[in-house]
Amino acid sequence: MLAQVASPLNLVLVIAAVLAGVVERSVKEALVIGLVLALNGVPGFIQERRADQAVAALREMLSPSARVRRGGTVTDIPADDVVPGDVVMVQAGDRVPADGRVLRQVNLETDESGLTGESVPVAKSTQPLTDTAGLPDRTCMAHMTSIVTRGRADLLITATGMDTEIGKVAGLLERTDTTRTSAMNTPARSSRYYYATGDCGPRSAQCSSCRPAPSTSPRHKAWSAPQT
CATH class of the missing domain: 2.70.150.10 (Calcium-transporting ATPase, cytoplasmic transduction domain A)
Structure with missing residues (x-):
């Protein structure tokens, strides 16, 4: 279950839930965020559990x-x-x-x-x-x-x-708990993009605000005017 929440977006939601419940004392917001976390993590946890059970059942079928x-x-x-x-x-x-x-x-x-x-x-x-x-x-x-x-x-x-036919099936099942689905990858990629743009955006604005204003002196205008 821990692997299901160990993504940047889910960690942000966990922190938001703690802040909402402790700092802002908004129990309603904390519960809503917790529900979102549960809806995001429970399906993956159930899928991993079923895969583990299937692999265990295959191992029990082996001849001693x-x-x-x-x-x-x-x-x-x-x-x-x-x-x-x-x-x-x-x-x-x-x-x-x-x-x-x-x-x-x-x-x-x-x-x-x-x-x-x-x-x-x-x-x-x-x-x-x-x-x-x-x-x-x-x-x-x-x-x-x-x-x-x-x-x-x-x-x-x-x-x-693992080279047998049933071994190939077991290999596919074992890989399901390490393979991320597209639905799981999309929020993770979005969160990383958010952090990148959230960090670079203010710096870009800061850099643009530090640019010198265009000169209004006649000398500058004369120098920059195109030759005819």
């Missing part, structure tokens, strides 16, 4: 461990240790730890509702698709945070962490 085949040996490792090129084995009830291409599968179906919005499980296959296929149409891919609802498969990991 993965079953990996390395060098002919199957072992359970933390999901954070999975790297591209690993072969991960999944079965019904598992959460996919990273994005991977289906190498082998038996009746594999995954729930991708958290990523694509599909309300029903998606049947997977080893049939390759074109690079232009949309995310919901990539039936040869299993994506991070998806839940295996049926069957089993071996996945060749192609992306992990």
Whole structure:
């Protein structure tokens, strides 16, 4: 919430509210200024809070461990240790730890509702698709945070962490709390312009008032008159 009021214009409003309430003892003006501050800061605070909750929900969806085949040996490792090129084995009830291409599968179906919005499980296959296929149409891919609802498969990991499809979504959500909207930028730019002109204006007037008045002497008129 502090970040929402930490702008020049809002700080001016805070000072104005304090002066109105303490110095001028005008409670009505102080309340009006406080209402303006609330209307300016609350929407941004709500947006940041929702973004934080969405990111937290995505993190809870991550798989804590993965079953990996390395060098002919199957072992359970933390999901954070999975790297591209690993072969991960999944079965019904598992959460996919990273994005991977289906190498082998038996009746594999995954729930991708958290990523694509599909309300029903998606049947997977080893049939390759074109690079232009949309995310919901990539039936040869299993994506991070998806839940295996049926069957089993071996996945060749192609992306992990923030490089996965769900990681890209999380990255966009995390940037929302640092990205200023145009509505937030406009008052800030206006306030900086106000300070600049408010400071330079009196000085310009002062400089102009210090300019010497035009001379009225005949000699000056003769010197400044154009030659004919």
